[in-house]
Amino acid sequence: MSLDDLPNAAAQLKPSKPQPLTHPANRIVRPDKLTRAEELHLQLADEIVRGILAPGSALDETEIARRFRVSRTPVREALRQLAASGLVEARAHRGAVVAQPSIERLSGMFEAMAELEALCAGLAAERMAPAERYRLEQIHEQLRVL
Structure with a gap:
């Protein structure tokens, strides 16, 4: 199996329409605004x-x-x-x-970012519909073989 065997995997994970940008102040903004x-x-x-x-x-x-x-x-x-x-x-x-930034500050920033990413992944997994979870598991298994 190769990446060529998975032509639809990436497309199924991508949103169908452009997503708004997230402003650094954590508000969603449109690029034209x-x-x-x-x-x-x-x-x-x-x-x-x-x-x-x-x-x-x-x-x-x-x-x-x-x-x-x-x-x-x-x-x-x-x-x-x-x-x-x-x-x-x-x-x-x-x-x-x-x-x-010092090494200590960068290290702390990466630790905080890792915790936030883990929290986001957990919330996304909890809110995922069963069909989405099944499809993601299929893609994961196909990629694991690679």
Whole structure:
């Protein structure tokens, strides 16, 4: 058996229509309903996570505003949101820099994330319809053989 033998498995697990984004503040938003600050927050967070903006890099409000062709107000709000999430360190009268989390902090974050994922998986399993559970078990068995 190969992955080619499972052409419908992935398609059956994917939702049939586009799902709304989850905003960092845990509210569901539609992409066309994001404020400019929220768009900047998501873009900068993505660049931080992907390593485009390295830990310790200065985040100059004026440069970011120029780059994204916005005023400094949405930039300040996006940086405030990033600081609240821990991706950015805001320094009084010195601007903001990309956070440099310690090994201990990263370890704690991964532990918390693992616990949340386990909780979510458990809740999803409890709420799964019998037909969905049966189909998932079939797919799991097919993949286990691989």
